[in-house]
Amino acid sequence: MMTRRLMNWAAAAAVALLGWTSTPSQAQEWRGWNIHPPDYPVSKGMDRFTELVAQRSNNRIRMKTFHSAQLGQQDEAIQQMRLGSIDFAEFNMSGLNNIVPSTQVLTLPFLFRSVAHQHTVVDGPIGDTVAEDLANAGIVPLAWYDAGARSMYTIRPVKVPADLRGMKIRVQTSDLWIDIIKALGANATPLPFGEVYTSLQSGVIDGAENNWPSYESTRHFEVAKYFATTEHSNVPEVLAVSSLRWRRLNQADKDMLRAAARESAQYQRQLWAERERVSREKVIAGGAQVTDITDRGPWQQLMEPVYKKYATDPRMADLVRRIRETP
Structure with missing residues:
Protein backbone atom coordinates (compact mmCIF):
# COMPACT_ATOMS: atom_id res chain seq x y z
CA MET A 1 0.00 0.00 0.00
CA MET A 2 1.34 3.45 -0.89
CA THR A 3 2.09 5.79 2.00
CA ARG A 4 0.41 9.20 2.01
CA ARG A 5 3.78 10.85 1.35
CA LEU A 6 4.47 8.61 -1.62
CA MET A 7 0.96 9.29 -2.95
CA ASN A 8 1.66 13.02 -2.75
CA TRP A 9 4.91 12.56 -4.66
CA ALA A 10 3.14 10.47 -7.28
CA ALA A 11 0.51 13.17 -7.70
CA ALA A 12 3.24 15.80 -8.05
CA ALA A 13 4.95 13.64 -10.64
CA ALA A 14 1.71 13.32 -12.62
CA VAL A 15 1.31 17.09 -12.63
CA ALA A 16 4.93 17.49 -13.71
CA LEU A 17 4.42 15.08 -16.58
CA LEU A 18 1.64 17.26 -17.96
CA GLY A 19 4.19 20.00 -18.45
CA TRP A 20 6.49 17.68 -20.37
CA THR A 21 4.24 17.28 -23.35
CA SER A 22 5.65 20.55 -24.71
CA THR A 23 8.19 20.61 -27.52
CA PRO A 24 11.89 21.05 -26.64
CA SER A 25 11.74 24.68 -27.81
CA GLN A 26 9.25 25.67 -25.12
CA ALA A 27 10.20 26.99 -21.68
CA GLN A 28 10.77 24.44 -18.94
CA GLU A 29 10.75 24.92 -15.16
CA TRP A 30 12.99 22.49 -13.28
CA ARG A 31 13.05 21.76 -9.53
CA GLY A 32 16.35 20.78 -7.92
CA TRP A 33 17.24 19.23 -4.55
CA ASN A 34 20.34 19.76 -2.41
CA ILE A 35 20.93 18.85 1.24
CA HIS A 36 23.63 21.47 1.90
CA PRO A 37 23.28 25.15 2.93
CA PRO A 38 23.62 27.81 0.21
CA ASP A 39 27.23 28.74 1.04
CA TYR A 40 28.55 25.15 0.78
CA PRO A 41 30.84 24.21 -2.16
CA VAL A 42 28.26 21.74 -3.49
CA SER A 43 25.56 24.43 -3.40
CA LYS A 44 27.74 26.93 -5.21
CA GLY A 45 28.59 24.30 -7.80
CA MET A 46 24.91 23.63 -8.41
CA ASP A 47 24.24 27.36 -8.68
CA ARG A 48 26.95 27.59 -11.33
CA PHE A 49 25.31 24.69 -13.19
CA THR A 50 21.89 26.36 -13.22
CA GLU A 51 23.40 29.68 -14.34
CA LEU A 52 25.22 28.03 -17.25
CA VAL A 53 22.09 26.17 -18.34
CA ALA A 54 20.01 29.35 -18.23
CA GLN A 55 22.60 31.20 -20.31
CA ARG A 56 23.07 28.47 -22.90
CA SER A 57 19.37 27.77 -23.33
CA ASN A 58 18.54 31.49 -23.56
CA ASN A 59 16.57 31.03 -20.35
CA ARG A 60 14.41 28.35 -21.98
CA ILE A 61 15.43 25.87 -19.24
CA ARG A 62 14.95 27.60 -15.91
CA MET A 63 16.23 25.71 -12.88
CA LYS A 64 15.60 26.43 -9.21
CA THR A 65 17.65 24.58 -6.59
CA PHE A 66 16.04 24.13 -3.18
CA HIS A 67 19.05 24.05 -0.85
CA SER A 68 19.18 22.89 2.81
CA ALA A 69 16.97 19.82 2.19
CA GLN A 70 13.86 21.96 1.73
CA LEU A 71 12.27 19.19 -0.34
CA GLY A 72 13.06 16.43 2.17
CA GLN A 73 16.02 14.29 3.22
CA GLN A 74 18.11 12.38 0.70
CA ASP A 75 16.16 9.10 0.76
CA GLU A 76 12.97 11.06 0.11
CA ALA A 77 14.59 13.10 -2.66
CA ILE A 78 15.82 9.96 -4.42
CA GLN A 79 12.28 8.59 -4.50
CA GLN A 80 10.91 11.92 -5.72
CA MET A 81 13.48 12.01 -8.52
CA ARG A 82 12.58 8.50 -9.64
CA LEU A 83 8.91 9.53 -9.68
CA GLY A 84 9.73 12.70 -11.59
CA SER A 85 8.64 15.33 -9.06
CA ILE A 86 12.28 16.44 -8.65
CA ASP A 87 14.15 17.11 -11.89
CA PHE A 88 17.77 17.33 -10.75
CA ALA A 89 19.76 16.83 -7.56
CA GLU A 90 23.18 16.22 -6.03
CA PHE A 91 23.44 12.95 -4.06
CA ASN A 92 26.09 11.17 -2.03
CA MET A 93 26.63 7.48 -2.74
CA SER A 94 25.44 6.07 0.59
CA GLY A 95 21.75 6.65 -0.13
CA LEU A 96 22.09 4.96 -3.52
CA ASN A 97 23.85 1.78 -2.36
CA ASN A 98 20.70 -0.28 -1.87
CA ILE A 99 19.25 0.84 -5.21
CA VAL A 100 22.37 0.50 -7.38
CA PRO A 101 24.85 -2.08 -6.01
CA SER A 102 27.79 -0.85 -8.11
CA THR A 103 27.74 2.45 -6.17
CA GLN A 104 28.92 0.45 -3.14
CA VAL A 105 32.29 0.01 -4.84
CA LEU A 106 32.92 3.77 -4.71
CA THR A 107 32.40 3.73 -0.93
CA LEU A 108 34.97 1.02 -0.16
CA PRO A 109 37.88 2.08 2.10
CA PHE A 110 41.37 2.94 0.83
CA LEU A 111 40.24 2.38 -2.74
CA PHE A 112 41.45 5.69 -4.18
CA ARG A 113 45.13 6.56 -3.85
CA SER A 114 44.51 10.29 -4.00
CA VAL A 115 41.96 12.90 -4.99
CA ALA A 116 43.51 13.01 -8.47
CA HIS A 117 43.15 9.22 -8.77
CA GLN A 118 39.49 9.45 -7.76
CA HIS A 119 38.86 12.12 -10.40
CA THR A 120 40.51 9.99 -13.08
CA VAL A 121 38.35 7.01 -12.14
CA VAL A 122 34.94 8.70 -11.96
CA ASP A 123 35.55 10.95 -14.99
CA GLY A 124 36.49 7.94 -17.12
CA PRO A 125 35.06 4.57 -18.24
CA ILE A 126 34.54 3.27 -14.69
CA GLY A 127 32.46 6.30 -13.79
CA ASP A 128 30.51 5.73 -17.01
CA THR A 129 29.76 2.15 -15.94
CA VAL A 130 28.34 3.24 -12.59
CA ALA A 131 26.49 6.09 -14.31
CA GLU A 132 24.80 3.64 -16.68
CA ASP A 133 23.63 1.56 -13.72
CA LEU A 134 22.24 4.68 -12.04
CA ALA A 135 20.46 5.72 -15.24
CA ASN A 136 18.78 2.31 -15.40
CA ALA A 137 17.41 3.07 -11.92
CA GLY A 138 15.94 6.40 -12.99
CA ILE A 139 18.83 8.71 -12.05
CA VAL A 140 20.96 10.03 -14.93
CA PRO A 141 24.41 11.26 -13.77
CA LEU A 142 25.80 14.36 -15.46
CA ALA A 143 28.99 14.97 -13.42
CA TRP A 144 30.83 13.93 -10.27
CA TYR A 145 31.39 16.34 -7.37
CA ASP A 146 33.89 16.17 -4.49
CA ALA A 147 32.94 15.44 -0.89
CA GLY A 148 36.45 15.24 0.55
CA ALA A 149 38.57 12.48 2.03
CA VAL A 235 33.58 8.99 -1.87
CA PRO A 236 32.44 11.12 -4.83
CA GLU A 237 28.97 12.64 -5.09
CA VAL A 238 26.84 12.85 -8.21
CA LEU A 239 24.97 15.66 -9.96
CA ALA A 240 22.07 13.97 -11.73
CA VAL A 241 18.82 14.45 -13.63
CA SER A 242 15.61 12.43 -13.43
CA SER A 243 15.43 9.93 -16.29
CA LEU A 244 11.78 10.92 -16.80
CA ARG A 245 12.90 14.47 -17.60
CA TRP A 246 15.98 13.33 -19.51
CA ARG A 247 14.06 11.17 -21.97
CA ARG A 248 12.05 14.20 -23.12
CA LEU A 249 15.11 16.25 -24.09
CA ASN A 250 16.57 16.48 -27.56
CA GLN A 251 20.21 15.55 -28.09
CA ALA A 252 21.39 19.15 -28.27
CA ASP A 253 19.93 19.90 -24.83
CA LYS A 254 21.41 16.71 -23.39
CA ASP A 255 24.87 17.68 -24.67
CA MET A 256 24.48 21.20 -23.32
CA LEU A 257 23.44 19.94 -19.87
CA ARG A 258 26.35 17.51 -19.64
CA ALA A 259 28.85 20.20 -20.62
CA ALA A 260 27.41 22.66 -18.10
CA ALA A 261 27.42 20.02 -15.36
CA ARG A 262 31.05 19.10 -15.99
CA GLU A 263 32.10 22.74 -15.92
CA SER A 264 30.25 23.16 -12.63
CA ALA A 265 32.06 20.08 -11.27
CA GLN A 266 35.46 21.62 -12.01
CA TYR A 267 34.34 24.78 -10.22
CA GLN A 268 32.96 22.81 -7.24
CA ARG A 269 36.18 20.80 -6.91
CA GLN A 270 38.22 24.01 -6.78
CA LEU A 271 35.93 25.41 -4.09
CA TRP A 272 36.16 22.18 -2.10
CA ALA A 273 39.96 22.12 -2.22
CA GLU A 274 40.07 25.70 -0.99
CA ARG A 275 37.57 24.94 1.78
CA GLU A 276 39.71 22.02 2.93
CA ARG A 277 42.85 24.17 2.96
CA VAL A 278 41.19 26.89 5.04
CA SER A 279 39.70 24.37 7.48
CA ARG A 280 43.06 22.67 8.00
Whole structure:
Protein backbone atom coordinates (compact mmCIF):
# COMPACT_ATOMS: atom_id res chain seq x y z
CA MET A 1 0.00 0.00 0.00
CA MET A 2 1.34 3.45 -0.89
CA THR A 3 2.09 5.79 2.00
CA ARG A 4 0.41 9.20 2.01
CA ARG A 5 3.78 10.85 1.35
CA LEU A 6 4.47 8.61 -1.62
CA MET A 7 0.96 9.29 -2.95
CA ASN A 8 1.66 13.02 -2.75
CA TRP A 9 4.91 12.56 -4.66
CA ALA A 10 3.14 10.47 -7.28
CA ALA A 11 0.51 13.17 -7.70
CA ALA A 12 3.24 15.80 -8.05
CA ALA A 13 4.95 13.64 -10.64
CA ALA A 14 1.71 13.32 -12.62
CA VAL A 15 1.31 17.09 -12.63
CA ALA A 16 4.93 17.49 -13.71
CA LEU A 17 4.42 15.08 -16.58
CA LEU A 18 1.64 17.26 -17.96
CA GLY A 19 4.19 20.00 -18.45
CA TRP A 20 6.49 17.68 -20.37
CA THR A 21 4.24 17.28 -23.35
CA SER A 22 5.65 20.55 -24.71
CA THR A 23 8.19 20.61 -27.52
CA PRO A 24 11.89 21.05 -26.64
CA SER A 25 11.74 24.68 -27.81
CA GLN A 26 9.25 25.67 -25.12
CA ALA A 27 10.20 26.99 -21.68
CA GLN A 28 10.77 24.44 -18.94
CA GLU A 29 10.75 24.92 -15.16
CA TRP A 30 12.99 22.49 -13.28
CA ARG A 31 13.05 21.76 -9.53
CA GLY A 32 16.35 20.78 -7.92
CA TRP A 33 17.24 19.23 -4.55
CA ASN A 34 20.34 19.76 -2.41
CA ILE A 35 20.93 18.85 1.24
CA HIS A 36 23.63 21.47 1.90
CA PRO A 37 23.28 25.15 2.93
CA PRO A 38 23.62 27.81 0.21
CA ASP A 39 27.23 28.74 1.04
CA TYR A 40 28.55 25.15 0.78
CA PRO A 41 30.84 24.21 -2.16
CA VAL A 42 28.26 21.74 -3.49
CA SER A 43 25.56 24.43 -3.40
CA LYS A 44 27.74 26.93 -5.21
CA GLY A 45 28.59 24.30 -7.80
CA MET A 46 24.91 23.63 -8.41
CA ASP A 47 24.24 27.36 -8.68
CA ARG A 48 26.95 27.59 -11.33
CA PHE A 49 25.31 24.69 -13.19
CA THR A 50 21.89 26.36 -13.22
CA GLU A 51 23.40 29.68 -14.34
CA LEU A 52 25.22 28.03 -17.25
CA VAL A 53 22.09 26.17 -18.34
CA ALA A 54 20.01 29.35 -18.23
CA GLN A 55 22.60 31.20 -20.31
CA ARG A 56 23.07 28.47 -22.90
CA SER A 57 19.37 27.77 -23.33
CA ASN A 58 18.54 31.49 -23.56
CA ASN A 59 16.57 31.03 -20.35
CA ARG A 60 14.41 28.35 -21.98
CA ILE A 61 15.43 25.87 -19.24
CA ARG A 62 14.95 27.60 -15.91
CA MET A 63 16.23 25.71 -12.88
CA LYS A 64 15.60 26.43 -9.21
CA THR A 65 17.65 24.58 -6.59
CA PHE A 66 16.04 24.13 -3.18
CA HIS A 67 19.05 24.05 -0.85
CA SER A 68 19.18 22.89 2.81
CA ALA A 69 16.97 19.82 2.19
CA GLN A 70 13.86 21.96 1.73
CA LEU A 71 12.27 19.19 -0.34
CA GLY A 72 13.06 16.43 2.17
CA GLN A 73 16.02 14.29 3.22
CA GLN A 74 18.11 12.38 0.70
CA ASP A 75 16.16 9.10 0.76
CA GLU A 76 12.97 11.06 0.11
CA ALA A 77 14.59 13.10 -2.66
CA ILE A 78 15.82 9.96 -4.42
CA GLN A 79 12.28 8.59 -4.50
CA GLN A 80 10.91 11.92 -5.72
CA MET A 81 13.48 12.01 -8.52
CA ARG A 82 12.58 8.50 -9.64
CA LEU A 83 8.91 9.53 -9.68
CA GLY A 84 9.73 12.70 -11.59
CA SER A 85 8.64 15.33 -9.06
CA ILE A 86 12.28 16.44 -8.65
CA ASP A 87 14.15 17.11 -11.89
CA PHE A 88 17.77 17.33 -10.75
CA ALA A 89 19.76 16.83 -7.56
CA GLU A 90 23.18 16.22 -6.03
CA PHE A 91 23.44 12.95 -4.06
CA ASN A 92 26.09 11.17 -2.03
CA MET A 93 26.63 7.48 -2.74
CA SER A 94 25.44 6.07 0.59
CA GLY A 95 21.75 6.65 -0.13
CA LEU A 96 22.09 4.96 -3.52
CA ASN A 97 23.85 1.78 -2.36
CA ASN A 98 20.70 -0.28 -1.87
CA ILE A 99 19.25 0.84 -5.21
CA VAL A 100 22.37 0.50 -7.38
CA PRO A 101 24.85 -2.08 -6.01
CA SER A 102 27.79 -0.85 -8.11
CA THR A 103 27.74 2.45 -6.17
CA GLN A 104 28.92 0.45 -3.14
CA VAL A 105 32.29 0.01 -4.84
CA LEU A 106 32.92 3.77 -4.71
CA THR A 107 32.40 3.73 -0.93
CA LEU A 108 34.97 1.02 -0.16
CA PRO A 109 37.88 2.08 2.10
CA PHE A 110 41.37 2.94 0.83
CA LEU A 111 40.24 2.38 -2.74
CA PHE A 112 41.45 5.69 -4.18
CA ARG A 113 45.13 6.56 -3.85
CA SER A 114 44.51 10.29 -4.00
CA VAL A 115 41.96 12.90 -4.99
CA ALA A 116 43.51 13.01 -8.47
CA HIS A 117 43.15 9.22 -8.77
CA GLN A 118 39.49 9.45 -7.76
CA HIS A 119 38.86 12.12 -10.40
CA THR A 120 40.51 9.99 -13.08
CA VAL A 121 38.35 7.01 -12.14
CA VAL A 122 34.94 8.70 -11.96
CA ASP A 123 35.55 10.95 -14.99
CA GLY A 124 36.49 7.94 -17.12
CA PRO A 125 35.06 4.57 -18.24
CA ILE A 126 34.54 3.27 -14.69
CA GLY A 127 32.46 6.30 -13.79
CA ASP A 128 30.51 5.73 -17.01
CA THR A 129 29.76 2.15 -15.94
CA VAL A 130 28.34 3.24 -12.59
CA ALA A 131 26.49 6.09 -14.31
CA GLU A 132 24.80 3.64 -16.68
CA ASP A 133 23.63 1.56 -13.72
CA LEU A 134 22.24 4.68 -12.04
CA ALA A 135 20.46 5.72 -15.24
CA ASN A 136 18.78 2.31 -15.40
CA ALA A 137 17.41 3.07 -11.92
CA GLY A 138 15.94 6.40 -12.99
CA ILE A 139 18.83 8.71 -12.05
CA VAL A 140 20.96 10.03 -14.93
CA PRO A 141 24.41 11.26 -13.77
CA LEU A 142 25.80 14.36 -15.46
CA ALA A 143 28.99 14.97 -13.42
CA TRP A 144 30.83 13.93 -10.27
CA TYR A 145 31.39 16.34 -7.37
CA ASP A 146 33.89 16.17 -4.49
CA ALA A 147 32.94 15.44 -0.89
CA GLY A 148 36.45 15.24 0.55
CA ALA A 149 38.57 12.48 2.03
CA ARG A 150 37.62 11.26 5.50
CA SER A 151 40.33 10.79 8.12
CA MET A 152 40.62 9.86 11.80
CA TYR A 153 40.66 12.31 14.69
CA THR A 154 41.19 11.11 18.23
CA ILE A 155 42.04 12.03 21.83
CA ARG A 156 45.47 10.36 21.48
CA PRO A 157 48.01 10.47 18.62
CA VAL A 158 47.58 7.91 15.83
CA LYS A 159 50.45 7.16 13.47
CA VAL A 160 49.96 3.48 12.60
CA PRO A 161 46.90 1.19 12.73
CA ALA A 162 48.02 -0.36 16.02
CA ASP A 163 47.56 3.03 17.72
CA LEU A 164 43.80 2.67 17.18
CA ARG A 165 43.58 -0.66 18.95
CA GLY A 166 40.93 -0.59 21.66
CA MET A 167 39.79 2.96 20.90
CA LYS A 168 36.07 3.66 20.67
CA ILE A 169 35.52 5.34 17.29
CA ARG A 170 32.23 6.92 16.28
CA VAL A 171 30.87 5.68 12.96
CA GLN A 172 27.78 6.18 10.85
CA THR A 173 25.02 3.61 11.35
CA SER A 174 26.24 1.29 8.62
CA ASP A 175 27.45 -2.32 8.54
CA LEU A 176 30.25 -1.33 6.18
CA TRP A 177 31.55 1.39 8.49
CA ILE A 178 31.34 -0.85 11.54
CA ASP A 179 33.38 -3.51 9.72
CA ILE A 180 35.98 -0.94 8.60
CA ILE A 181 36.63 0.19 12.17
CA LYS A 182 36.68 -3.37 13.47
CA ALA A 183 39.25 -4.31 10.81
CA LEU A 184 41.48 -1.53 12.16
CA GLY A 185 41.30 -3.06 15.65
CA ALA A 186 39.13 -0.33 17.14
CA ASN A 187 35.65 -0.53 18.65
CA ALA A 188 33.00 0.87 16.32
CA THR A 189 30.45 3.04 18.12
CA PRO A 190 27.47 4.16 16.00
CA LEU A 191 26.23 7.58 17.13
CA PRO A 192 24.23 10.45 15.62
CA PHE A 193 26.61 13.08 14.26
CA GLY A 194 25.16 15.74 16.55
CA GLU A 195 26.28 13.77 19.63
CA VAL A 196 29.94 13.47 18.68
CA TYR A 197 31.23 16.60 20.45
CA THR A 198 29.72 15.81 23.85
CA SER A 199 30.61 12.11 23.50
CA LEU A 200 34.26 13.01 22.90
CA GLN A 201 34.14 15.46 25.78
CA SER A 202 32.65 12.92 28.22
CA GLY A 203 34.78 9.95 27.13
CA VAL A 204 31.94 7.94 25.61
CA ILE A 205 34.10 7.76 22.48
CA ASP A 206 37.82 8.26 21.85
CA GLY A 207 37.59 9.49 18.29
CA ALA A 208 35.64 9.87 15.09
CA GLU A 209 36.29 10.21 11.37
CA ASN A 210 35.32 12.87 8.86
CA ASN A 211 36.70 15.45 6.44
CA TRP A 212 38.53 18.69 7.25
CA PRO A 213 35.53 21.06 6.95
CA SER A 214 33.39 18.88 9.24
CA TYR A 215 36.19 18.57 11.82
CA GLU A 216 36.57 22.35 11.80
CA SER A 217 32.98 23.56 11.53
CA THR A 218 31.74 21.32 14.36
CA ARG A 219 34.72 22.35 16.52
CA HIS A 220 35.50 18.69 17.20
CA PHE A 221 39.16 19.73 17.15
CA GLU A 222 38.61 21.25 20.61
CA VAL A 223 37.97 17.83 22.17
CA ALA A 224 39.88 15.51 19.80
CA LYS A 225 43.10 17.34 19.05
CA TYR A 226 44.90 14.63 17.08
CA PHE A 227 44.10 14.37 13.36
CA ALA A 228 45.68 11.60 11.27
CA THR A 229 45.31 11.92 7.50
CA THR A 230 44.34 8.29 6.93
CA GLU A 231 42.07 9.39 4.03
CA HIS A 232 40.44 5.99 4.33
CA SER A 233 37.34 7.07 2.43
CA ASN A 234 37.09 9.42 -0.53
CA VAL A 235 33.58 8.99 -1.87
CA PRO A 236 32.44 11.12 -4.83
CA GLU A 237 28.97 12.64 -5.09
CA VAL A 238 26.84 12.85 -8.21
CA LEU A 239 24.97 15.66 -9.96
CA ALA A 240 22.07 13.97 -11.73
CA VAL A 241 18.82 14.45 -13.63
CA SER A 242 15.61 12.43 -13.43
CA SER A 243 15.43 9.93 -16.29
CA LEU A 244 11.78 10.92 -16.80
CA ARG A 245 12.90 14.47 -17.60
CA TRP A 246 15.98 13.33 -19.51
CA ARG A 247 14.06 11.17 -21.97
CA ARG A 248 12.05 14.20 -23.12
CA LEU A 249 15.11 16.25 -24.09
CA ASN A 250 16.57 16.48 -27.56
CA GLN A 251 20.21 15.55 -28.09
CA ALA A 252 21.39 19.15 -28.27
CA ASP A 253 19.93 19.90 -24.83
CA LYS A 254 21.41 16.71 -23.39
CA ASP A 255 24.87 17.68 -24.67
CA MET A 256 24.48 21.20 -23.32
CA LEU A 257 23.44 19.94 -19.87
CA ARG A 258 26.35 17.51 -19.64
CA ALA A 259 28.85 20.20 -20.62
CA ALA A 260 27.41 22.66 -18.10
CA ALA A 261 27.42 20.02 -15.36
CA ARG A 262 31.05 19.10 -15.99
CA GLU A 263 32.10 22.74 -15.92
CA SER A 264 30.25 23.16 -12.63
CA ALA A 265 32.06 20.08 -11.27
CA GLN A 266 35.46 21.62 -12.01
CA TYR A 267 34.34 24.78 -10.22
CA GLN A 268 32.96 22.81 -7.24
CA ARG A 269 36.18 20.80 -6.91
CA GLN A 270 38.22 24.01 -6.78
CA LEU A 271 35.93 25.41 -4.09
CA TRP A 272 36.16 22.18 -2.10
CA ALA A 273 39.96 22.12 -2.22
CA GLU A 274 40.07 25.70 -0.99
CA ARG A 275 37.57 24.94 1.78
CA GLU A 276 39.71 22.02 2.93
CA ARG A 277 42.85 24.17 2.96
CA VAL A 278 41.19 26.89 5.04
CA SER A 279 39.70 24.37 7.48
CA ARG A 280 43.06 22.67 8.00
CA GLU A 281 44.70 26.01 8.76
CA LYS A 282 41.94 26.92 11.22
CA VAL A 283 42.16 23.73 13.27
CA ILE A 284 45.96 23.89 13.44
CA ALA A 285 45.68 27.47 14.63
CA GLY A 286 43.17 26.19 17.19
CA GLY A 287 45.62 23.66 18.65
CA ALA A 288 45.04 20.52 16.59
CA GLN A 289 48.08 18.33 15.93
CA VAL A 290 48.19 16.75 12.48
CA THR A 291 49.95 13.52 11.57
CA ASP A 292 50.29 13.16 7.80
CA ILE A 293 50.08 9.47 6.86
CA THR A 294 52.36 8.93 3.88
CA ASP A 295 52.35 5.11 3.77
CA ARG A 296 48.82 3.71 3.62
CA GLY A 297 49.96 0.18 2.75
CA PRO A 298 49.60 -1.22 6.30
CA TRP A 299 46.14 0.33 6.57
CA GLN A 300 45.00 -1.05 3.23
CA GLN A 301 46.18 -4.57 4.08
CA LEU A 302 43.81 -4.67 7.04
CA MET A 303 40.86 -4.00 4.73
CA GLU A 304 41.02 -7.33 2.85
CA PRO A 305 38.25 -8.90 5.03
CA VAL A 306 36.06 -5.90 4.22
CA TYR A 307 36.61 -6.36 0.49
CA LYS A 308 35.91 -10.07 0.72
CA LYS A 309 32.58 -9.31 2.37
CA TYR A 310 31.42 -6.34 0.29
CA ALA A 311 32.99 -6.96 -3.13
CA THR A 312 32.40 -10.66 -3.66
CA ASP A 313 30.05 -10.24 -6.62
CA PRO A 314 32.16 -10.85 -9.78
CA ARG A 315 31.08 -7.59 -11.40
CA MET A 316 31.88 -5.54 -8.30
CA ALA A 317 35.19 -7.36 -7.84
CA ASP A 318 36.03 -6.49 -11.45
CA LEU A 319 35.26 -2.81 -10.81
CA VAL A 320 37.57 -2.87 -7.79
CA ARG A 321 40.31 -4.42 -9.92
CA ARG A 322 39.87 -1.81 -12.65
CA ILE A 323 39.98 1.04 -10.13
CA ARG A 324 43.16 -0.30 -8.55
CA GLU A 325 44.76 -0.65 -11.98
CA THR A 326 43.83 2.87 -13.07
CA PRO A 327 47.01 4.99 -13.10
